[in-house]
Amino acid sequence: MNAEKTPWKNWKHITKLDPDKYISPDVLEIIVESGTDAIMISGTQNITTKNTYQLISLLKSYKIPKILEPVTPEVVLSEDVDYIFVPLVLNASDVDWIIGKHKDWIMKQSITWEKVIPEAYIVMNPESAVAQVTKSKTDLATDEVIAYAQYAERYLGLPIIYIEYSGAYGDPNVVKRVTESLNKASLFYGGGIESQQDAVEMKRYADVIVVGNVVYTSIDKFIATIPR
Amino acid sequence: MNAEKTPWKNWKHITKLDPDKYISPDVLEIIVESGTDAIMISGTQNITTKNTYQLISLLKSYKIPKILEPVTPEVVLSEDVDYIFVPLVLNASDVDWIIGKHKDWIMKQSITWEKVIPEAYIVMNPESAVAQVTKSKTDLATDEVIAYAQYAERYLGLPIIYIEYSGAYGDPNVVKRVTESLNKASLFYGGGIESQQDAVEMKRYADVIVVGNVVYTSIDKFIATIPR
Numbered sequence A, B: 001m002n003a004e005k006t007p008w009k010n011w012k013h014i015t016k017l018d019p020d021k022y023i024s025p026d027v028l029e030i031i032v033e034s035g036t037d038a039i040m041i042s043g044t045q046n047i048t049t050k051n052t053y054q055l056i057s058l059l060k061s062y063k064i065p066k067i068l069e070p071v072t073p074e075v076v077l078s079e080d081v082d083y084i085f086v087p088l089v090l091n092a093s094d095v096d097w098i099i100g101k102h103k104d105w106i107m108k109q110s111i112t113w114e115k116v117i118p119e120a121y122i123v124m125n126p127e128s129a130v131a132q133v134t135k136s137k138t139d140l141a142t143d144e145v146i147a148y149a150q151y152a153e154r155y156l157g158l159p160i161i162y163i164e165y166s167g168a169y170g171d172p173n174v175v176k177r178v179t180e181s182l183n184k185a186s187l188f189y190g191g192g193i194e195s196q197q198d199a200v201e202m203k204r205y206a207d208v209i210v211v212g213n214v215v216y217t218s219i220d221k222f223i224a225t226i227p228r
Helices: A025-032 A049-059 A100-108 A129-134 A142-156 A172-181 A196-205 A219-224 B025-032 B049-059 B100-108 B129-134 B142-156 B172-181 B196-205 B219-224
Strands: A013-017 A038-041 A066-068 A083-089 A116-123 A160-164 A186-190 A208-211 B013-017 B038-041 B066-068 B083-089 B116-123 B160-164 B186-190 B208-211
Touching (some): A025 A049, A025 A219, A049 A066, A100 B142, A116 A129, A116 A142, A116 B142, A142 A160, A142 A172, A142 B100, A160 A172, A172 A186, A172 A196, A186 A196, A196 A208, B025 B049, B025 B219, B038 B049, B049 B066, B116 B142, B160 B172, B172 B186, B172 B196, B186 B196, B196 B208
Parallel strands (some): A013 A038, A013 A208, A038 A066, A066 A083, A116 A160, A160 A186, A186 A208, B013 B038, B013 B208, B116 B160, B160 B186, B186 B208
């Protein structure tokens, strides 16, 4: 465990694994050795301490950076992960996903703050579980997306802006416009990357691309998303 | 105009002046020369570009640091002020006062970011205009107030936590507990300071005390609140 301050500055590709989905140890080994820069343990539905801990245990013997991205305060484990990337959802209409759950987490737990990195999400796909759970306003003009990103970067001074299309491939022009509006923050993009072409296109604008679902449908397609 | 990064680290006492209230040039001179460290131009109700500009104009010839604390995106003037302290209200139940108005401001204006400092408010007095306008949840256990403060300091990394009792003298024990829970952020306290005793008590725990209303009722009482 060796927590650098801004490790993602050297990353291009993160693999998101869902504790609620089965993955075989063999496939996990292929992922870890694929060239992906880090593993993010993250899901929206049916996330429990048990399935989160199981996935972390499977990863334990690998040296690859391991990030827990908790969805609720109940499932924050800091042992055996290098980082805890804690999201806030800039375009949530429910204040719980901006401050409320975080406050409850701070009240209930002893937090390993050295591992905590804030991530400012902009949730774009109205069909996604994350948009529905957080009641995100996804009907946004590009200028509004940019304003959210600038709020996070320049007003709050947060290090990561995460454009999340979760389950759908997003609009590269939105990602391009947001990246052009940022000075210091790193831009993460996630959603619908299932081929080399998708990955190359979004990586052109995002600092880091996050690839998730395709891992569970085709490991070959997943491998094609790794930048080379 | 000489904007330092964290000027408030050398401040003890800020005077808050309300653009909606009349102040004579003579009284203004007494205030500026009283030993207060900065003037904050701030109000909640009936704030217009016109009355804000008038107050800024009256202050123009003085060298004392001038801070605009805008209440709405419509009244953000950056000329002739050294800093723009932009609040977010941690315990607002209306997301507008955390992100929404800020996003609109960013969309509509060209912002002098070098002057902008974020302030994380915790609004404590349910009777106050600010509590009502922001729909703040003021019925908070001290542990909850601390959790909000830690969210702002450790999660967001904000430089100023502002405990605002606006119009009422607060609970020194709450201020004490919050200050003990912070590492780096500066703690501002505002509300009901009308005597030397009030000022000394709150200054014991807060890094900076903010004095406002008493200016309009008794300039002698105001003078007594300046730390010496």
